[in-house]
Each structure stands twice: as structure tokens, then as C-alpha cells.
Amino acid sequence: MVYEGTGSFDEDTILVERFVAGDSSAFETLYARYYTRVYNLARGVLIDPEEAADATQEIFALVYRNLPKFHRQSKFSTWLFRISVNRAIQESRKRRFRNKTLELDQAAEQPAPSQGGDEPDPRVQLAMEKLAPQDRAIITLFYWQELSLQEIADSMDINLNAAKTRLYRARERFRQYFEQEPEI
Numbered sequence: 001m002v003y004e005g006t007g008s009f010d011e012d013t014i015l016v017e018r019f020v021a022g023d024s025s026a027f028e029t030l031y032a033r034y035y036t037r038v039y040n041l042a043r044g045v046l047i048d049p050e051e052a053a054d055a056t057q058e059i060f061a062l063v064y065r066n067l068p069k070f071h072r073q074s075k076f077s078t079w080l081f082r083i084s085v086n087r088a089i090q091e092s093r094k095r096r097f098r099n100k101t102l103e104l105d106q107a108a109e110q111p112a113p114s115q116g117g118d119e120p121d122p123r124v125q126l127a128m129e130k131l132a133p134q135d136r137a138i139i140t141l142f143y144w145q146e147l148s149l150q151e152i153a154d155s156m157d158i159n160l161n162a163a164k165t166r167l168y169r170a171r172e173r174f175r176q177y178f179e180q181e182p183e184i
Contacts, residue, residue, distance in 0.1 A: 041085065045091075058087060081155035
């Protein structure tokens with residue numbers, strides 16, 4: 001896997017140029033290169049895998065339509081992650097009022113969670129669900145996408161100090177939710 005800062009910037013720039021010149025296979029390459037990272041970012045913000053998959057498709061549709069407008073003043077990945085964060089947060093805000101409960105007969109059809117040893121701590125999921133979309137976005141960018149604070153600042157269109165402050169506050173809120181006793 002090629003991470004930003006290790007040569008993909010030049011490759012991405014070349015792919016963008018090829019796409020703008022009419023080579024649609026260049027976009028397919030960008031899509032394949034970044035799909036997983038965009039999906040994981042959307043999943044971190046939206047929590048639900050199906051909503052994240054839908055948002056990822058919408059994000060790439062936006063990128064496809066707007067790629068000719070990309071001015072190359074930042075790395076392609078920074079531009080892509082900015083679009084991804086904004087879109088995932090918008091989707092989260094639209095869906096927060098939607099009822100997340102299952103009917104009893106639907107719940108009975110759901111498979112029971114496995115008791116495997118590699119299962120993530122369910123408290124992490126619960127804590128993430130309680131966070132605001134912006135907090136989920138910054139935590140996802142830092143811990144799951146492993147972006148630097150400067151890359152996060154660029155992706156969220158904020159300055160470095162704001163990124164540090166937001167990450168600190170998001171971590172504190174996460175810790176509070178994580179340490180709470182589960183509601184029964």
C-alpha cells in the first residue's frame with residue numbers, strides 16, 4: 001500500500017491529469033487506490049456499514065463530477081478526505097433523526113454476535129455512536145486512517161492548533177463514554 005508522502009502524490013497528480021484529459025481508466029485507478037480508506041472514514045463517522053457504503057459511492061460520484069475543478073493546491077488525498085469528511089458528516093446529520101430501532105421480529109432474525117477472541121470491545125462501538133459526527137471524523141482520521149495532525153487539519157480545512165484541540169476534546173469525550181457503565 002502506498003501512503004501519502006511516499007510517492008503517491010506524483011502518481012495521483014498524473015492520474016488526475018489523465019482523467020481530465022479524457023482517460024476514464026485513471027479515475028478507476030484512483031477509485032481502487034482510495035476506496036477502502038474512504039469507506040473506513042465514512043464507516044467511522046456513520047457507524048453503519050450500509051450507510052457507509054452508500055456514502056462512499058456518493059463521495060466518489062462527487063469526486064468524479066468535480067475532479068476537473070481540483071486545482072492541485074493540495075494533495076489529491078487531502079482534497080478527497082475533505083470531501084469525504086464533509087459528506088459523511090452531512091449524511092450523519094441527515095440520519096440522526098431516523099429511528100435506529102428494530103422491530104422485535106427483525107431483531108429475532110439477526111444473528112447472535114460471535115464470541116471469538118478477536119472481536120473488538122463493544123464499548124468502543126457504543127462510545128463512537130455517542131460521539132458527534134465531527135468527533136467521530138477526527139478520531140477516525142487519526143487512529144484508523146493514521147493521518148498526521150497536519151493532514152487532518154488540511155482534510156478538515158482547519159489550522160493545526162484547531163486540529164490538536166479538536167482531537168484532544170474528541171478523545172476526552174470518547175474516554176468519558178467508553179468508561180460509562182452500559183445502559184441496560
